[in-house]
Amino acid sequence: MGRTTGITLALWGLGSCPPALAGTAQTSPELSLGTDTATVAGRSISIQLCERVDSPSFLVPGSTDRPSMDLEAMSDGDLVLLDGEGSLRRYAPDDTEECMLRPRSEWFDQGILRLPTEPPAVFFSVAVASDDTVYVSGAHTLPRQIRGGAVSEVCPGQGDLTRIETNRATSMIYVNSRQSHMPRSCEPTNGPLNDVYGIVTTLGLGVLSNGVAVPTPSDDMSYSTAELYDQQGRQTLVLGNKKGDGRMRFISDVHQVGSDYEMLDGGEAHLTSWGPDGTLNWSFSLDKYIDGDFVVDSMTRTDDGLWLTLHPYYDTKGNWRTRQRIWTEVQFVRLRGI
Numbered sequence: 001m002g003r004t005t006g007i008t009l010a011l012w013g014l015g016s017c018p019p020a021l022a023g024t025a026q027t028s029p030e031l032s033l034g035t036d037t038a039t040v041a042g043r044s045i046s047i048q049l050c051e052r053v054d055s056p057s058f059l060v061p062g063s064t065d066r067p068s069m070d071l072e073a074m075s076d077g078d079l080v081l082l083d084g085e086g087s088l089r090r091y092a093p094d095d096t097e098e099c100m101l102r103p104r105s106e107w108f109d110q111g112i113l114r115l116p117t118e119p120p121a122v123f124f125s126v127a128v129a130s131d132d133t134v135y136v137s138g139a140h141t142l143p144r145q146i147r148g149g150a151v152s153e154v155c156p157g158q159g160d161l162t163r164i165e166t167n168r169a170t171s172m173i174y175v176n177s178r179q180s181h182m183p184r185s186c187e188p189t190n191g192p193l194n195d196v197y198g199i200v201t202t203l204g205l206g207v208l209s210n211g212v213a214v215p216t217p218s219d220d221m222s223y224s225t226a227e228l229y230d231q232q233g234r235q236t237l238v239l240g241n242k243k244g245d246g247r248m249r250f251i252s253d254v255h256q257v258g259s260d261y262e263m264l265d266g267g268e269a270h271l272t273s274w275g276p277d278g279t280l281n282w283s284f285s286l287d288k289y290i291d292g293d294f295v296v297d298s299m300t301r302t303d304d305g306l307w308l309t310l311h312p313y314y315d316t317k318g319n320w321r322t323r324q325r326i327w328t329e330v331q332f333v334r335l336r337g338i
Contacts, residue, residue: 030292031292031331032290034290038288047289048099075132079332091103121139122141127207142156154186158186239254250267257273260275261274266295266297269287270284312329
């Protein structure tokens, strides 16, 4: 029920490799809400199973088992989704119980910006800056910058794997593991995070108000903790199972909300919130409320709630090795009040 064994599939969006799952062109089984409300830390939250979005593929080009998607939000509440075709899709969510997603038709080609690539080039990361500039990055190709309706290449000379990350709430933009002078230049500021350079470029990072969060490997090859570093590269906090509920196994995203931190384990469909001292505030397992088999691929926040993308799969034999992912469909979920 929303779980997977092995490295979480959502981590491929952060550069890791999930277990091999067979792709299929079938229409996926329906997911359904067991209940549309929950109580988390004394607060009542609503759960909306929103519209499904179709794409020719949410696979990394040339792969049979690696999802390529990322989700971010614009300042007006629109959602931007990256698919495996190297296309950005922009949606305007409505405010109804049906939770429909309307393509932003005036944005490029009916709400779709196609970024042509040829193997081995691949895009797998989206970041949105405080001025709504969108950065798309990946491997074996230059990152793209989308600003004011214009698309341009940025950051030449940074290597085959160049990842741009930012945070709409701050003015900081990171190129690989280094805070940069973007948008003026990709050149780094004075050298933070050199000691975690490799893991940042391969796993990605969450840009916080005063530094970054990096998922860190454990002895059992899981990623059950995240290390936080300030702008000088000093470790300030470790979040995860040592002070948690034990369910975080493969952390796939870290966000800052005020002075707290939110973490997602996509394979376990498990969300946690942490205080500034690393104390667990609350935990929430989506698979208790949604019926069906799925993994969670990405999350982002807007003023209207917390958004998640779900990837359904068939589980015909009860074995994760035989699961059949549906590579042409993604389902959105909106959580309000959390």
